[in-house]
Amino acid sequence: MDKERMYELITILNKANYAYHVLDNPSITDQEFDKYLRELITLETLHPDWVVADSPTRSVGGEVIESFKKVNHTIPMLSLSNVFNEDEIIEFDSRIKKEGITPQYVCELKIDGLSVSLKYQQGKFVSAATRGDGTIGEDITHNVKTIKTVPMTLTKAIDIEVRGEIYMSKKTLLELNKKREAAGIPLLQNARNAAAGSIRQLDSKVAASRNLDCFIYHLPNPEDYKIEYHQEALDFMENLGFKVNSKANRLVTDINGILEFINYYTKERANLSYDIDGVVIKTNSIKEQKQLGFTAKSPKWATAYKFPALEVLTKLTDITFTVGRTGQITPNAVLEPVIVAGSTIARATLHNEDYVVSKDLKVGDIVSIRKAGDVIPEVVSAKKERRTGAELPFKMITKCPICHELISKKPGLVDYFCLNPFCPARHIEGLIHFTSRHAMNIEGLGERIIEDFFNLKFILTFSDIYHLAEHRDSLIELEGYGNKSIDNLLKAIEISKNSSLERLIFGLGIPSVGEKTAKILAIKYQKLETIIKTTEEEFKEIPDIGPIVAEGLKTYFANPTNLKELNTLMELGINTTYLGPKVQVNPNFNNKTFVITGTIDSISRTDLEAKIELLGGKTSSTVSKNTSVVIVGSTPGSKYNKAIELNIPIWTETDVLTYLNSSF
Ligand code: IVH
Numbered sequence: 001m002d003k004e005r006m007y008e009l010i011t012i013l014n015k016a017n018y019a020y021h022v023l024d025n026p027s028i029t030d031q032e033f034d035k036y037l038r039e040l041i042t043l044e045t046l047h048p049d050w051v052v053a054d055s056p057t058r059s060v061g062g063e064v065i066e067s068f069k070k071v072n073h074t075i076p077m078l079s080l081s082n083v084f085n086e087d088e089i090i091e092f093d094s095r096i097k098k099e100g101i102t103p104q105y106v107c108e109l110k111i112d113g114l115s116v117s118l119k120y121q122q123g124k125f126v127s128a129a130t131r132g133d134g135t136i137g138e139d140i141t142h143n144v145k146t147i148k149t150v151p152m153t154l155t156k157a158i159d160i161e162v163r164g165e166i167y168m169s170k171k172t173l174l175e176l177n178k179k180r181e182a183a184g185i186p187l188l189q190n191a192r193n194a195a196a197g198s199i200r201q202l203d204s205k206v207a208a209s210r211n212l213d214c215f216i217y218h219l220p221n222p223e224d225y226k227i228e229y230h231q232e233a234l235d236f237m238e239n240l241g242f243k244v245n246s247k248a249n250r251l252v253t254d255i256n257g258i259l260e261f262i263n264y265y266t267k268e269r270a271n272l273s274y275d276i277d278g279v280v281i282k283t284n285s286i287k288e289q290k291q292l293g294f295t296a297k298s299p300k301w302a303t304a305y306k307f308p309a310l311e312v313l314t315k316l317t318d319i320t321f322t323v324g325r326t327g328q329i330t331p332n333a334v335l336e337p338v339i340v341a342g343s344t345i346a347r348a349t350l351h352n353e354d355y356v357v358s359k360d361l362k363v364g365d366i367v368s369i370r371k372a373g374d375v376i377p378e379v380v381s382a383k384k385e386r387r388t389g390a391e392l393p394f395k396m397i398t399k400c401p402i403c404h405e406l407i408s409k410k411p412g413l414v415d416y417f418c419l420n421p422f423c424p425a426r427h428i429e430g431l432i433h434f435t436s437r438h439a440m441n442i443e444g445l446g447e448r449i450i451e452d453f454f455n456l457k458f459i460l461t462f463s464d465i466y467h468l469a470e471h472r473d474s475l476i477e478l479e480g481y482g483n484k485s486i487d488n489l490l491k492a493i494e495i496s497k498n499s500s501l502e503r504l505i506f507g508l509g510i511p512s513v514g515e516k517t518a519k520i521l522a523i524k525y526q527k528l529e530t531i532i533k534t535t536e537e538e539f540k541e542i543p544d545i546g547p548i549v550a551e552g553l554k555t556y557f558a559n560p561t562n563l564k565e566l567n568t569l570m571e572l573g574i575n576t577t578y579l580g581p582k583v584q585v586n587p588n589f590n591n592k593t594f595v596i597t598g599t600i601d602s603i604s605r606t607d608l609e610a611k612i613e614l615l616g617g618k619t620s621s622t623v624s625k626n627t628s629v630v631i632v633g634s635t636p637g638s639k640y641n642k643a644i645e646l647n648i649p650i651w652t653e654t655d656v657l658t659y660l661n662s663s664f
Pocket of ligand 1: 078079080108109110111112113114115165217218280299302304
């Protein structure tokens with residue numbers, strides 16, 4: 001019978017998968033595996049209604065979900081407290097002993113990935129969830145099905161929940177990054193982010209192609225299986241078919257055992273095929289675990305020892321130069337990608353010429369790299385004894401790498417600058433202005449991020465900002481940008497699309513067009529399309545817009561590059577209409593010219609001027625016989641005397657507020 005054969009093939013292939021991926025001990029050859037798999041695929045294609053959830057063909061991915069469902073963790077998924085040195089381990093041990101316990105500990109490796117909860121019913125895999133905030137996680141069942149070391153069927157038909165870590169091997173990360181480098185895509189910064197990024201995909205094809213793996217290390221409900229020791233739980237889970245790190249795990253009877261384990265893996269860590277960022281120490285007896293209990297965040301019966309920052313060797317393949325928004329030139333080390341403390345490092349800042357010279361770095365050198373503060377990569381020194389003679393001496397550039405104009409440095413200072421005001425690197429400044437608070441007001445897109453995204457070529461123009469959402473997967477994998485911060489940023493970008501026209505006009509950075517002019521234009525013309533069509537003469541007729549501003553506006557809107565960019569922005573859904581309050585002419589202000597002098601405390605000068613204009617008034621900076629009212633704040637200037645001299649009505653701050661309040 002075909003159906004029986006199908007079940008037979010599933011059993012053979014699942015066993016072979018387990019032997020290969022979990023036991024690391026293949027039971028059949030690759031050719032045999034492929035032959036059986038092809039036979040199974042043929043049967044399943046002929047009889048699609050026969051396909052079962054635990055078929056090994058399901059692990060190739062392809063399942064696409066619409067959104068991540070929320071999952072409630074009935075037993076919270078807690079994190080661990082950290083210890084960083086021997087003294088803190090001793091303290092952890094004595095806190096336990098104070099409770100009258102003489103503990104045995106299980107020492108485990110702290111896998112650098114993301115934690116997962118797996119649920120089975122009657123021995124069949126039913127669902128998988130991320131940790132989330134510990135209480136509510138996200139359903140990632142479709143992606144976890146693609147992980148070959150997560151069994152779809154257990155050796156016993158029981159209901160069970162187990163927890164562990166999904167991770168990506170060092171080899172997979174390096175291969176993936178090689179491909180990304182060749183394709184010009186930003187590198188994945190570390191195995192943890194790469195694994196997390198793969199799991200947070202709606203289409204399971206991505207996870208399937210990323211070759212993820214999973215170690216199981218926690219049984220939340222040991223009593224249900226009459227299990228009294230953590231070590232027993234680990235063996236139990238291993239016998240059910242889970243991949244447990246039993247080669248590494250070690251049962252120890254005292255603190256010396258813990259320290260030996262830590263010392264061994266501090267050295268051995270570099271030889272492991274996966275990243276670890278520490279060692280986890282857990283008391284073995286479940287009864288003692290119960291007695292010790294939990295704090296709000298973590299169990300008191302376990303802790304994580306975190307490794308100190310590592311130094312590794314790699315090759316300095318090039319020194320390149322970047323230009324910051326102020327024109328500052330920075331040399332950067334281009335490195336053969338290496339993993340340092342869990343992150344792939346391919347670049348590091350070399351700060352300035354003096355820094356490179358003082359370290360005597362040459363292109364081609366073998367250098368030692370460290371992650372300072374565990375975050376920023378740093379070139380520590382060159383291994384001069386490894387030089388072959390083929391290394392190239394460092395030479396500071398003389399021209400800007402972007403605009404090719406000569407660069408210079410001030411006497412006594414270390415940094416070179418490109419002084420060309422038209423250097424494209426100055427775009428960065430324009431981008432910062434565009435996103436600033438009084439322009440498009442995109443929270444989270446500040447100077448540093450814009451510089452980063454500019455250098456990574458994610459944002460070169462205003463419209464690129466509105467394309468960022470398409471790069472979400474690459475962005476969340478950048479060092480220092482988590483899921484949450486990128487999602488908040490994308491949200492802020494989306495919100496900014498609805499800004500009123502005056503913000504967009506101000507944000508464009510048209511020479512001499514400040515906030516006030518932008519507002520005048522937006523109120524008068526209501527739509528960007530109308531402003532674009534306005535002639536220089538018409539601009540000049542607007543009070544407060546002089547010939548220089550009028551010419552600046554015309555030049556800006558006559559430039560085809562600018563027009564193309566504005567068109568793109570419109571196509572991307574950026575609002576180009578004035579959305580502020582409608583003009584509501586108020587007789588106290590209408591057709592009058594106001595001059596303000598001194599400090600007004602309760603309202604900013606710009607806002608006051610804008611409101612006066614909204615109510616039909618005009619503002620001017622000089623007092624003359626044409627001035628209707630002079631508004632006088634504290635410590636007024638000579639304009640106050642002039643007003644008295646010309647007998648012009650004077651309003652105090654209280655007067656102006658009273659008149660304004662009747663309208664707003
Ligand atoms: S035990 C209640 N064991 O480290 C026990 N966690 O900083 C919970 N981790 O959220 C965890 N390897 O994602 C445990 N052998 C291991 C681990 C491990 C990695 C992760 C896990 C946890 C985080 C805590």
